[in-house]
Amino acid sequence: MSKIWLIVQREYLTRVRKKSFIIMSLIGPLLTVAFIAVPVLIAKMSGDDKVVAVADAGNLFADKLPDAKDDIRFVRSTPDLAQAKSDFKAGKFDALVYIPKLDLTNPTGFQVFSRKGLSVSLENDINRAINQQIENRRLAQSGIDRATLDKLKANVDLETVTLSDTGEKSSSSGVSTAVAYLCGFLIYMFIFMYGVQIMRGVMEEKTNRIVEVVISSVKPFELMMGKVLGIAAVGFTQLALWVLLSVGISTAMAGSLSPEKVVQDRADRATAIVRPDTVKDKAAKQDNVAVKMMTAFRNSDLNVPLIVACFLFYFLGGYLFYGSLFGAIGSAVDSETDTQQFMLPVTMPLILTFVVSQAILTTNPNGTVAVWMSIIPFTSPIAMVMRLPFGGVPMWQLGLSIALLIGGFVFTTWLAGRIYRVGILMYGKKVSYGELSKWLFYKG
Amino acid sequence: MKPILQVQDVRKQYANHTALDGVSLEVPEGSIFGLLGPNGAGKTSLIRIITQITGPDGGQVLFRGEPLNPSHIGQIGYLPEERGLYKKMKVGEQLLYLAQLKGLSKADATTKIKRWLDRFDIKTWADKNVEDLSKGMQQKVQFVATVLHDPALLILDEPFSGFDPINANLLKDEILAMRDQGTSIIFSTHRMESVEEMCDHIALINRSQKVLDGRVRDVRNAYRSQTYQVEGTGKLLLIHPDFEVLEQKERENGHFYARIRIVHGTPNDLLRYLIGAGQVEVQAFREQIPSINEIFIRRVRETHPDYVPETDSMPA
Incomplete structure (x- = not known):
C-alpha cells in the first residue's frame, strides 16, 4: 500500500x-x-452613447424627440440646415439628421451627416425612429393612437413548473x-x-x-x-x-x-x-x-x-x-x-x-x-x-x-x-x- | 556453500512457445553465477521469474530456502538488459524514488545515494535531468539504482552492453568488489567469452532447457579433450597411433604450429616422442582448454545434432 x-x-x-x-x-x-x-463588458462599452442632433425643418418631432434607444440619444438642433451643419462641425455630436419639410404620404429628402460614416446599426436606428414617427402621424391621421396599437400586441412569458410528488417547483x-x-x-x-x-x-x-x-x-x-x-x-x-x-x-x-x-x-x-x-x-x-x-x-x-x-x-x-x-x-x-x-x-x-x-x-x-x-x-x-x-x-x-x-x-x-x-x-x-x-x- | 537461490523444475509457457522447460539450478551464496545462452534461450524469462515480474507455470524458486515472495523484493537488485529511466526526472529524485520502491526509508536512501554518487564521482549530476546525460552516464545512474538498496542477490542482464571500455572496467571492478563483500551475483549474457574469467559458476541454457551447469573449473576440466598446442622448429612428421594431429601449420623460418590430441598416454609421452623420434625443437607446449563457447557448442551438438549457432536474435 x-x-x-x-x-x-x-x-x-x-x-x-x-x-x-x-x-x-x-x-x-x-x-x-x-x-x-x-x-457584460460589451454591454458596458456600448454605454458610449451616440448623440444625434436633429435639424427638424419639417417639424416631424414637433412635440417630442424620439426616446433614447439602445445607445442613441437625440438632441434638437436648429431647423436651419446651414446653421445646423456649422453647429455640427463645431459640436460633439456623432451625427446630424436633417428632416425636410415633408408630405406625409410621400416623405422624401431626409439626410444624415456624420464625420466618419455611420455604423449600420446607428443608421438603422435613426431610420427606424423616423419611420415610427411617420407611422405615428399617419395613425393619428387615421384616428388610432399608438397606445391602442400597442395594446393589441401580445407578448407572453412562460413559466415552466415541474410537477412531482414533492410538489410544484x-x-x-x-x-x-x-x-x-x-x-x-x-x-x-x-x-x-x-x-x-x-x-x-x-x-x-x-x-x-x-x-x-x-x-x-x-x-x-x-x-x-x-x-x-x-x-x-x-x-x-x-x-x-x-x-x-x-x-x-x-x-x-x-x-x-x-x-x-x-x-x-x-x-x-x-x-x-x-x-x-x-x-x-x-x-x-x-x-x-x-x-x-x-x-x-x-x-x-x-x-x-x-x-x-x-x-x-x-x-x-x-x-x-x-x-x-x-x-x-x-x-x-x-x-x-x-x-x-x-x-x-x-x-x-x-x-x-x-x-x-x-x-x-x-x-x-x-x-x-x-x-x-x-x-x-x-x-x-x-x-x-x-x-x-x-x-x-x-x-x-x-x-x-x-x-x-x-x-x-x-x-x-x-x-x-x-x-x-x-x-x-x-x-x-x-x-x-x-x-x-x-x-x-x-x-x- | 549454501545456495542463495534454488530454481527447481521451473516451466514457463507463452501462447505459442515454451520459454522454460523444466529448468533447475542453484546459485551459491557469495559467488558470481553466469547464466549463459544465446538470445532467445529463455534467460530473460527465467530472470523475470526470479525478480517476480512474472510467475512460473510450474516448479518453484526458493530464496534462502523459502519460496520466493514479495518480502524478498528488497533483497534483489535487477539491472535489465533494456535500460531505462524517467527522462524528465532529476537523477537524485529518481534514485530516491526507485530506492523507496525497494523499501528503503527516505533518510536511509538519501545517505546511500550520496555515498554511491561520491563513489562513482557523479555527485554533480544529482540535480540534472536524466535526458541531459549521455548514454554512458545514464548507464552509471542505472547501475547505482540497481545496487542502492544493498541487495543480497544482484541480477545483471548484459551489464556491459552500452559501456565504453573504461567504464566497463570500472563496472567490472565494482562487481568483483561487491562479490568480495558477499553479494551473490547472477550474470546473464549471450557473449559467453566476456564473462568466463569473472564467473565462479555457470549454467548454460539453450532452447528453454539447461544444458550444462557447474563450477567453471569443473566444467572446463570435464570438457578437456587431451589436446595440446605445440610450437617449434623443424619438420614435424608425426606418425604414431597414440597421437592424432588435428591441425598443422608451417610458418616461415621452419617454424610450425600444431594441435595434437593424445589418444592414448600422457602429455609427457607426447613430449618425449616429439623430442625424440619427432626430431623437432619444441618451443611451446600447452594444453588447449576449451572455451565456454566451445563447450556450449559441443554440448548442444551432442543433444541436437542439427544445431547451428544462432548469431542473432529473437527478442528474449
Missing part, C-alpha cells in the same frame, strides 16, 4: 510541476471569466440546460484529457523500459493503479484551481462588472444629460437579460447539493472507468500511432453520449433513451449529470446508475490490469484484439 502511495506521489508531483499544468490551470479560469465577462429549462452542458462538458473533457495522460504515461514507461525496473519492485497492478490515482489527483487539483480562480477573478471583477452596477453607471451618466427617467428606464430594460439570467439561476429550483455531489462522483467514477482502459491501451502498443485502433472503441461511447446529448438528453431528459444512457456505465458519467439539472430523476435510477458505475470501474480496472501486466513487457509486437483477449487468461 505504501508503494502505491509512492507511485501516486511521483505521478502527481511530476505532473503538477510541469509548465503545461500551470498554464492550463491559469488559462481555464481566464476563459471561464472571459466567457461571463465579455457580454418552478424551473427554468434555460438554466437547467446551461448547468447540464457545463457539467457534461467538464466530465467529457476531463476523461479525455486525463485518460490520454494515463495512456501516455504508461507508454512512456514502456518505451523507456523503466517499467521492468519498477515492476521488479512493485506489482504491475500497483503501478497502474498508482498512476491512475495520481493522475486523478492531478485532475481534481486542476478542477479545484479552476473553480477557485474563476470565483476569485469574477469576484474581483464583479465590483465593476455586475449587471446592477452597469445599470447604475449608465443611469448616473444619463441623469447628467437629458430626460433622466426614460434613459434610466431604458437602460434597465436593456440590461435585464443579464439580470434575468442571474435571478433565474438564483430562483431556479436546482438541487445544488445533489448536483454537486453527483458531479463529483461521476467525475471521479467516469475517470476511473475509462482511465484504466486508457492505461491498458498504452500498455499494449509501442507508439502513439498504434493507439488509434484501440482508442476508437473506448472513446466511442463517450463521444456518442456527448453528441446525442443535445438531441436527446436536454430536450427529453426523462425519455427512455436518456434514462438508459444514464444507467449504463459506459455513458452514465456524462448522461446522468446532464439529466440531473432538469430534475425528476427517480432515486432508484440514480442508485442503480451509481452502483453500476462502481461495478463498472472495478471491472474495467481488473480487465485493464490483466492486459497491462502482459502488455508492458511485450515489445516490438503489433497487437490484435485476439491477442489482447488471450492476455486476459494468462496466469500471473
Whole structure:
C-alpha cells in the first residue's frame, strides 16, 4: 500500500510541476471569466452613447424627440440646415439628421451627416425612429393612437413548473440546460484529457523500459493503479484551481462588472444629460437579460447539493472507468500511432453520449433513451449529470446508475490490469484484439 | 556453500512457445553465477521469474530456502538488459524514488545515494535531468539504482552492453568488489567469452532447457579433450597411433604450429616422442582448454545434432 502511495506521489508531483499544468490551470479560469465577462463588458462599452442632433425643418418631432434607444440619444438642433451643419462641425455630436419639410404620404429628402460614416446599426436606428414617427402621424391621421396599437400586441412569458410528488417547483429549462452542458462538458473533457495522460504515461514507461525496473519492485497492478490515482489527483487539483480562480477573478471583477452596477453607471451618466427617467428606464430594460439570467439561476429550483455531489462522483467514477482502459491501451502498443485502433472503441461511447446529448438528453431528459444512457456505465458519467439539472430523476435510477458505475470501474480496472501486466513487457509486437483477449487468461 | 537461490523444475509457457522447460539450478551464496545462452534461450524469462515480474507455470524458486515472495523484493537488485529511466526526472529524485520502491526509508536512501554518487564521482549530476546525460552516464545512474538498496542477490542482464571500455572496467571492478563483500551475483549474457574469467559458476541454457551447469573449473576440466598446442622448429612428421594431429601449420623460418590430441598416454609421452623420434625443437607446449563457447557448442551438438549457432536474435 505504501508503494502505491509512492507511485501516486511521483505521478502527481511530476505532473503538477510541469509548465503545461500551470498554464492550463491559469488559462481555464481566464476563459471561464472571459466567457461571463465579455457580454457584460460589451454591454458596458456600448454605454458610449451616440448623440444625434436633429435639424427638424419639417417639424416631424414637433412635440417630442424620439426616446433614447439602445445607445442613441437625440438632441434638437436648429431647423436651419446651414446653421445646423456649422453647429455640427463645431459640436460633439456623432451625427446630424436633417428632416425636410415633408408630405406625409410621400416623405422624401431626409439626410444624415456624420464625420466618419455611420455604423449600420446607428443608421438603422435613426431610420427606424423616423419611420415610427411617420407611422405615428399617419395613425393619428387615421384616428388610432399608438397606445391602442400597442395594446393589441401580445407578448407572453412562460413559466415552466415541474410537477412531482414533492410538489410544484418552478424551473427554468434555460438554466437547467446551461448547468447540464457545463457539467457534461467538464466530465467529457476531463476523461479525455486525463485518460490520454494515463495512456501516455504508461507508454512512456514502456518505451523507456523503466517499467521492468519498477515492476521488479512493485506489482504491475500497483503501478497502474498508482498512476491512475495520481493522475486523478492531478485532475481534481486542476478542477479545484479552476473553480477557485474563476470565483476569485469574477469576484474581483464583479465590483465593476455586475449587471446592477452597469445599470447604475449608465443611469448616473444619463441623469447628467437629458430626460433622466426614460434613459434610466431604458437602460434597465436593456440590461435585464443579464439580470434575468442571474435571478433565474438564483430562483431556479436546482438541487445544488445533489448536483454537486453527483458531479463529483461521476467525475471521479467516469475517470476511473475509462482511465484504466486508457492505461491498458498504452500498455499494449509501442507508439502513439498504434493507439488509434484501440482508442476508437473506448472513446466511442463517450463521444456518442456527448453528441446525442443535445438531441436527446436536454430536450427529453426523462425519455427512455436518456434514462438508459444514464444507467449504463459506459455513458452514465456524462448522461446522468446532464439529466440531473432538469430534475425528476427517480432515486432508484440514480442508485442503480451509481452502483453500476462502481461495478463498472472495478471491472474495467481488473480487465485493464490483466492486459497491462502482459502488455508492458511485450515489445516490438503489433497487437490484435485476439491477442489482447488471450492476455486476459494468462496466469500471473 | 549454501545456495542463495534454488530454481527447481521451473516451466514457463507463452501462447505459442515454451520459454522454460523444466529448468533447475542453484546459485551459491557469495559467488558470481553466469547464466549463459544465446538470445532467445529463455534467460530473460527465467530472470523475470526470479525478480517476480512474472510467475512460473510450474516448479518453484526458493530464496534462502523459502519460496520466493514479495518480502524478498528488497533483497534483489535487477539491472535489465533494456535500460531505462524517467527522462524528465532529476537523477537524485529518481534514485530516491526507485530506492523507496525497494523499501528503503527516505533518510536511509538519501545517505546511500550520496555515498554511491561520491563513489562513482557523479555527485554533480544529482540535480540534472536524466535526458541531459549521455548514454554512458545514464548507464552509471542505472547501475547505482540497481545496487542502492544493498541487495543480497544482484541480477545483471548484459551489464556491459552500452559501456565504453573504461567504464566497463570500472563496472567490472565494482562487481568483483561487491562479490568480495558477499553479494551473490547472477550474470546473464549471450557473449559467453566476456564473462568466463569473472564467473565462479555457470549454467548454460539453450532452447528453454539447461544444458550444462557447474563450477567453471569443473566444467572446463570435464570438457578437456587431451589436446595440446605445440610450437617449434623443424619438420614435424608425426606418425604414431597414440597421437592424432588435428591441425598443422608451417610458418616461415621452419617454424610450425600444431594441435595434437593424445589418444592414448600422457602429455609427457607426447613430449618425449616429439623430442625424440619427432626430431623437432619444441618451443611451446600447452594444453588447449576449451572455451565456454566451445563447450556450449559441443554440448548442444551432442543433444541436437542439427544445431547451428544462432548469431542473432529473437527478442528474449
